[in-house]
Amino acid sequence: MSETVEETAGATVARDAGSHDDGLNRETVERVLAAVEADDHDALVEILDELHPADIADLLEQVSRSERKALITLWGVQLDGAVLSELEERVRDEIVAELPDHVLIQALQELETDDVVYLAEDMDEPQQERILRALDDVDRAAVERSLKYEDYSAGRLMQTEVVVAPEHWTVGNAIDFLRNEEWLPESFYDLIIVSPQMHPIGTVSLGRLMGSARKTRLRELMNEDFRTFRVDQSQEDVAYAFNKYHLISAPVVDADGRLAGVITIDDAMEALEEETEEDLRLLAGVGDEELSDGVFTIARARFVWLVVNLMTAIVAASVIGFFSETIQMHVALASLMPIVASMGGNAGTQTLTVAARALATRKLTASNMTRVIGREGIVGLLNGIGFAVVMGTLSALYFSDHVIGLVIGLAIIGNMVVAGFAGVLVPIGLEKLGVDPALASGTFVTTMTDVFGFFAFLGLATLVLM
Amino acid sequence: MSETVEETAGATVARDAGSHDDGLNRETVERVLAAVEADDHDALVEILDELHPADIADLLEQVSRSERKALITLWGVQLDGAVLSELEERVRDEIVAELPDHVLIQALQELETDDVVYLAEDMDEPQQERILRALDDVDRAAVERSLKYEDYSAGRLMQTEVVVAPEHWTVGNAIDFLRNEEWLPESFYDLIIVSPQMHPIGTVSLGRLMGSARKTRLRELMNEDFRTFRVDQSQEDVAYAFNKYHLISAPVVDADGRLAGVITIDDAMEALEEETEEDLRLLAGVGDEELSDGVFTIARARFVWLVVNLMTAIVAASVIGFFSETIQMHVALASLMPIVASMGGNAGTQTLTVAARALATRKLTASNMTRVIGREGIVGLLNGIGFAVVMGTLSALYFSDHVIGLVIGLAIIGNMVVAGFAGVLVPIGLEKLGVDPALASGTFVTTMTDVFGFFAFLGLATLVLM
Numbered sequence: 001m002s003e004t005v006e007e008t009a010g011a012t013v014a015r016d017a018g019s020h021d022d023g024l025n026r027e028t029v030e031r032v033l034a035a036v037e038a039d040d041h042d043a044l045v046e047i048l049d050e051l052h053p054a055d056i057a058d059l060l061e062q063v064s065r066s067e068r069k070a071l072i073t074l075w076g077v078q079l080d081g082a083v084l085s086e087l088e089e090r091v092r093d094e095i096v097a098e099l100p101d102h103v104l105i106q107a108l109q110e111l112e113t114d115d116v117v118y119l120a121e122d123m124d125e126p127q128q129e130r131i132l133r134a135l136d137d138v139d140r141a142a143v144e145r146s147l148k149y150e151d152y153s154a155g156r157l158m159q160t161e162v163v164v165a166p167e168h169w170t171v172g173n174a175i176d177f178l179r180n181e182e183w184l185p186e187s188f189y190d191l192i193i194v195s196p197q198m199h200p201i202g203t204v205s206l207g208r209l210m211g212s213a214r215k216t217r218l219r220e221l222m223n224e225d226f227r228t229f230r231v232d233q234s235q236e237d238v239a240y241a242f243n244k245y246h247l248i249s250a251p252v253v254d255a256d257g258r259l260a261g262v263i264t265i266d267d268a269m270e271a272l273e274e275e276t277e278e279d280l281r282l283l284a285g286v287g288d289e290e291l292s293d294g295v296f297t298i299a300r301a302r303f304v305w306l307v308v309n310l311m312t313a314i315v316a317a318s319v320i321g322f323f324s325e326t327i328q329m330h331v332a333l334a335s336l337m338p339i340v341a342s343m344g345g346n347a348g349t350q351t352l353t354v355a356a357r358a359l360a361t362r363k364l365t366a367s368n369m370t371r372v373i374g375r376e377g378i379v380g381l382l383n384g385i386g387f388a389v390v391m392g393t394l395s396a397l398y399f400s401d402h403v404i405g406l407v408i409g410l411a412i413i414g415n416m417v418v419a420g421f422a423g424v425l426v427p428i429g430l431e432k433l434g435v436d437p438a439l440a441s442g443t444f445v446t447t448m449t450d451v452f453g454f455f456a457f458l459g460l461a462t463l464v465l466m
Numbered sequence: 467m468s469e470t471v472e473e474t475a476g477a478t479v480a481r482d483a484g485s486h487d488d489g490l491n492r493e494t495v496e497r498v499l500a501a502v503e504a505d506d507h508d509a510l511v512e513i514l515d516e517l518h519p520a521d522i523a524d525l526l527e528q529v530s531r532s533e534r535k536a537l538i539t540l541w542g543v544q545l546d547g548a549v550l551s552e553l554e555e556r557v558r559d560e561i562v563a564e565l566p567d568h569v570l571i572q573a574l575q576e577l578e579t580d581d582v583v584y585l586a587e588d589m590d591e592p593q594q595e596r597i598l599r600a601l602d603d604v605d606r607a608a609v610e611r612s613l614k615y616e617d618y619s620a621g622r623l624m625q626t627e628v629v630v631a632p633e634h635w636t637v638g639n640a641i642d643f644l645r646n647e648e649w650l651p652e653s654f655y656d657l658i659i660v661s662p663q664m665h666p667i668g669t670v671s672l673g674r675l676m677g678s679a680r681k682t683r684l685r686e687l688m689n690e691d692f693r694t695f696r697v698d699q700s701q702e703d704v705a706y707a708f709n710k711y712h713l714i715s716a717p718v719v720d721a722d723g724r725l726a727g728v729i730t731i732d733d734a735m736e737a738l739e740e741e742t743e744e745d746l747r748l749l750a751g752v753g754d755e756e757l758s759d760g761v762f763t764i765a766r767a768r769f770v771w772l773v774v775n776l777m778t779a780i781v782a783a784s785v786i787g788f789f790s791e792t793i794q795m796h797v798a799l800a801s802l803m804p805i806v807a808s809m810g811g812n813a814g815t816q817t818l819t820v821a822a823r824a825l826a827t828r829k830l831t832a833s834n835m836t837r838v839i840g841r842e843g844i845v846g847l848l849n850g851i852g853f854a855v856v857m858g859t860l861s862a863l864y865f866s867d868h869v870i871g872l873v874i875g876l877a878i879i880g881n882m883v884v885a886g887f888a889g890v891l892v893p894i895g896l897e898k899l900g901v902d903p904a905l906a907s908g909t910f911v912t913t914m915t916d917v918f919g920f921f922a923f924l925g926l927a928t929l930v931l932m
Contacts (some may be wrong), residue, residue: 058828061829147899151599175641179676242735248653265731281819286816295845298845299845314805318801321801324797324798328794328797336783353746366492383772394780407682450808
């Protein structure tokens with residue numbers, strides 16, 4: 001079970017020696033807004049200088065649109081580019097669209113290419129062109145190359161700043177080279193050893209390099225058992241492999257196997273959170289809305305998902321309509337039928353959540369699929385029998401009618417077995433069709449349990465009671 | 467939107483130059499089982515040598531219990547300790563409980579202290595004692611110290627192998643020291659600069675160290691603006707900060723501010739996935755079951771959650787029972803009432819998911835709470851009006867009764883507003899009470915929408931139609 005959260009807004013973190021910024025708290029937000037209100041540029045810069053770019057981004061997301069605009073205007077050319085790459089998409093787009101070109105260009109200058117790509121991909125065509133033109137030639141070429149790769153691919157995720165060395169170098173050569181290099185990437189943990197054709201053939205971690213004698217050849221130190229990704233692999237694959245194999249950085253190669261860039265664990269960690277978050281949202285029927293989105297954007301996005309739900313609810317309702325005579329004769333059925341449907345729906349959602357995650361984390365594979373499906377059926381049966389006894393007894397006693405107890409008991413058993421199978425077969429089926437197994441699974445499963453639940457309960461009741 | 471998964475079992479990853487192990491696929495599983503069947507030790511070792519410990523762990527989880535036992539027995543003393551720390555808890559406990567002490571001790575010898583702690587925490591008392599006695603003094607002391615910290619705390623997560631240096635050292639001193647050190651931790655990215663009292667006062671990344679002249683003092687290179695964690699902070703806090711501030715490693719200090727260990731990003735990444743996964747499961751009403759758990763374990767765990775659901779379903783049913791006369795007179799109400807409840811339930815789940823995640827990622831704070839709550843009410847109202855028009859019209863036409871259309875329309879509007887407020891207020895309320903906002907939120911919210919939905923719909927119908 002989880003720990004309770006002590007406070008909000010990151011204020012719990014880093015209160016010790018060495019942690020000079022204390023995260024974002026309400027008081028800081030108020031001090032910033034007061035400086036903006038007073039149009040006091042120096043006070044604003046002084047407060048923002050103390051904050052981590054991620055905290056400034058949080059702040060910008062939490063204030064209102066007009067406050068945000070005033071803050072950005074007052075901050076002016078001192079705007080820190082790193083803040084832009086920390087923002088959620090909607091706020092970032094809003095700010096980027098309004099920034100004067102010279103401010104934006106200066107902000108981008110300090111960023112690594114993966115962050116520039118991340119910002120440039122959402123700009124409109126003319127703005128993107130103006131901005132890219134202002135970058136130096138090497139950076140522009142790198143950004144343009146990355147933009148050619150698909151969204152959410154390894155090519156988009158990688159940074160193109162890599163540190164490479166030939167295998168015949170010694171540790172001394174490498175260290176001297178690094179010392180003379182004016183500019184080293186910020187996240188940099190491995191030296192990539194390349195062949196003359198620029199194929200990665202090994203990696204040497206900085207720790208290893210550091211711990212070895214100057215005259216040792218890199219060839220002797222290098223780890224040949226490393227993992228590479230192709231530029232067109234999905235970021236989901238990348239995140240999965242980083243997490244599973246505890247990778248810190250990994251080379252990315254193009255179609256010819258030549259080194260194109262490197263992905264580091266911090267990018268993979270972000271991708272992992274993005275993918276898990278997406279599953280969680282898809283299971284609940286929400287898209288990629290953000291907390292700062294406006295009322296209409298959110299209402300529209302959720303409306304679409306609710307339409308699907310409405311249609312399935314109408315199907316379930318028409319099953320009920322089919323048995324209206326029975327209900328009229330035995331009105332107790334009307335109160336009991338939602339219980340049958342609800343137990344099935346919840347049992348189905350439980351199974352579904354476990355199955356969708358097991359597919360996403362690749363724990364559910366061809367090797368254990370039959371066993372897992374069978375097990376879900378048996379779990380459904382066992383719990384079905386348990387709740388049939390409980391609910392059958394309660395209903396028989398309450399309505400002084402053992403037949404009604406029998407009917408609801410049988411319907412619950414049947415519906416919970418259906419829930420078990422539907423919960424695991426629906427996501428497996430969706431994956432086989434090439435669809436994300438979390439997508440709309442919930443609606444499919446609860447439609448099945450609603451329809452089956454109402455049908456079994458009211459059908460049995462009609463047979464037995466009428 | 468997400469990419470589709472091309473294949474299962476990690477086979478999509480790492481098929482290129484340099485990736486010598488190809489992940490786990492069905493064929494490998496079959497070859498391993500054939501070797502076990504044939505009792506062929508050498509063949510087994512040869513196949514397993516080619517696999518990453520994480521893949522061997524996956525394999526052990528996917529085969530049946532008897533196959534697992536046979537495999538472990540045949541593998542014998544060659545068992546790789548890293549495999550144990552990759553296993554899910556149930557399978558790990560099963561294997562560890564059955565391993566002879568000498569095999570287990572040899573397996574643990576190769577691991578770093580954080581992994582040994584991870585394994586030791588689940589052993590029974592006598593086994594733990596026997597195993598700890600076999601470790602060398604330094605390691606035993608470190609493991610025993612870590613075991614004193616609470617589960618899911620920074621103290622448990624950290625490794626105690628740290629590389630420290632005093633600030634007056636030069637780059638040359640540090641490099642010479644590292645070269646002469648026989649044993650360096652496997653994950654090691656920063657040198658921690660400590661005061662004579664062992665308080666961390668700065669960090670120097672290996673990249674920085676590497677890129678600087680030998681005579682430079684560490685004092686001049688060190689980053690004083692780093693983050694530390696206290697041993698008693700929750701792993702949730704740690705994961706949040708690593709993800710937000712893009713940390714690679716961070717010192718952990720004891721109550722006196724003295725360096726106790728270091729947490730690296732790979733551990734934080736695992737903790738992050740654990741915490742997000744937990745939220746996802748709590749929202750769906752499943753505990754920490756594992757795919758390899760047995761039928762009875764799973765059935766029992768899910769039963770508990772379903773009991774809560776049953777009780778809330780009974781409350782909703784009794785609301786319906788209250789209006790049985792109205793239903794008997796107008797049986798159409800029986801088919802329509804689940805639609806009102808279902809639309810409210812789904813809208814509530816959408817809001818809840820967004821709100822619970824926003825709390826977990828600390829995007830929903832005191833600064834924007836009022837705005838978010840108000841927005842959810844308005845979104846509920848807008849979508850409520852939309853669906854009221856659709857469903858009111860459909861019902862009026864289908865039953866040729868505009869009064870029934872009006873009744874369902876009004877009930878839907880009311881219920882979706884309730885859903886919006888309940889979806890955001892329930893998790894906020896739970897958090898204020900110090901409970902994980904994802905826990906059982908779903909049941910609270912859908913109970914509210916069911917009860918309100920049935921009550922509003924049937925109550926209005928009784929007023930207007932009776």
